[in-house]
Amino acid sequence: MKQIAVISGKGGTGKTTITGSFASLSKAGDIIMADCDVEAPNLHLIMGGEDVCSDEFSGARVAVIDPDKCSGCGICSDVCRFGAIENCTVNSLKCEGCGTCSIVCPEGAVEMKDEITGKTYITDCEGMVFSHARLEIGADGSGKLVTRVRKNAVEHLEEQEYVIIDGSPGIGCVVIASITGCDAALIVTEPTRSGLEDLRRVLSTCRHFGVKSFVCINKFDLNTQITGEIEEFCRNEGLEVVGRIPYDDMVIEGLKDMKPAVEMEGSQAGRQIRSMYLRIMKLLKEEDADVTGNCYGRF
Ligand code: SF4
Numbered sequence: 001m002k003q004i005a006v007i008s009g010k011g012g013t014g015k016t017t018i019t020g021s022f023a024s025l026s027k028a029g030d031i032i033m034a035d036c037d038v039e040a041p042n043l044h045l046i047m048g049g050e051d052v053c054s055d056e057f058s059g060a061r062v063a064v065i066d067p068d069k070c071s072g073c074g075i076c077s078d079v080c081r082f083g084a085i086e087n088c089t090v091n092s093l094k095c096e097g098c099g100t101c102s103i104v105c106p107e108g109a110v111e112m113k114d115e116i117t118g119k120t121y122i123t124d125c126e127g128m129v130f131s132h133a134r135l136e137i138g139a140d141g142s143g144k145l146v147t148r149v150r151k152n153a154v155e156h157l158e159e160q161e162y163v164i165i166d167g168s169p170g171i172g173c174v175v176i177a178s179i180t181g182c183d184a185a186l187i188v189t190e191p192t193r194s195g196l197e198d199l200r201r202v203l204s205t206c207r208h209f210g211v212k213s214f215v216c217i218n219k220f221d222l223n224t225q226i227t228g229e230i231e232e233f234c235r236n237e238g239l240e241v242v243g244r245i246p247y248d249d250m251v252i253e254g255l256k257d258m259k260p261a262v263e264m265e266g267s268q269a270g271r272q273i274r275s276m277y278l279r280i281m282k283l284l285k286e287e288d289a290d291v292t293g294n295c296y297g298r299f
C-alpha cells in the first residue's frame, strides 16, 4: 500500500480538481480516497456517493467546573495562563485543555471533558471507499482529525494499492498530518510569484519529513515566464515536473456539474491530468529502482 498526498502552498491552486480527477481515473478496487482538507472539505462535492458510516470526533479537552463542589477559592483562575476562568466559570473558547486547573483545585471540582470537534465519514462512491471529515466551526485539533481521516482510510483497505489524499493547503500542522508517512507528495502550484514562494516552502516541509515530491504546474500557460522560473527551480532542486496543466474553461464548466476535468470530453486540462496520473503511477511502481535517483528530488 502506498499513500500519495496532493498538496499546495495555499488554497485555490486546483488541488481538489486534480484529486477528483485522480479518483475518476482509478478503479474502485485500486484506491481509497481521503479528503484531509478538514477545515474546508470539498472533495465530497465531486465524489458524491453515500455515507455508510459516520462518527463523532473528539480532538480537544475542556475544563468543566462542578458548581456543587466549587468553594469559590479562585485558585484555578489564578493558575490559568489563558485567562479562561472567570467567576468560577470556564470559557470553553479560551480553554486550551492543559488540565492545570483540575490539578490544583483543592475541592476536586474541575473535570476535564472531551469536546466534540468534528465528525468523520466513510462514503461509498460506486464501490470506492472515501474517507473524509468535517471540523466544527472554530474548533481546534484539525491535525488530529486529519490523522483520524487517514487512519480510517487505511483501516478500510482491502485489496487496494493506493490511498490518495487531498491534503490541506499551507505548511501548518494539518499539512504535516496530511503528508507524514506518505510515500510521495504531489505539490500543485500555479505560475505566480507567490506560487513559486509557496512551492519553496511546501517543498521544504516535505523534505523535512522525508516525503518524496513531484510538482504540477496548474494553468501553466497563464504566465509562461514564471512557469519557466518554476521549471528552472525544479531542475535545480532535482524535482520532476510531472504535470503542466493548461488553463481550460471546461474545468469550470465541469465543476458546475460536479464533474472532474478528466470526464469532460475534449478537455485539454483533463488530458494532461490523465497523463500526469499515469506518470505518477509509473514512478511509484518503479520506486524501488528510482529511490536514489533524481525523480523524487533531494532530501
Ligand atoms: S480551584 Fe476549584 S474550588 Fe477553587 S474556584 Fe476553582 S474550581 Fe472552585
Ligand code: SF4
Residues within 6 Å of the ligand: 062, 063, 079, 080, 081, 082, 083, 084, 085, 090, 094, 095, 096, 097, 098, 099, 100, 101, 102
Ligand atoms: S484546562 Fe488549562 S486552559 Fe483550560 S481552564 Fe484549566 S487551566 Fe485554563
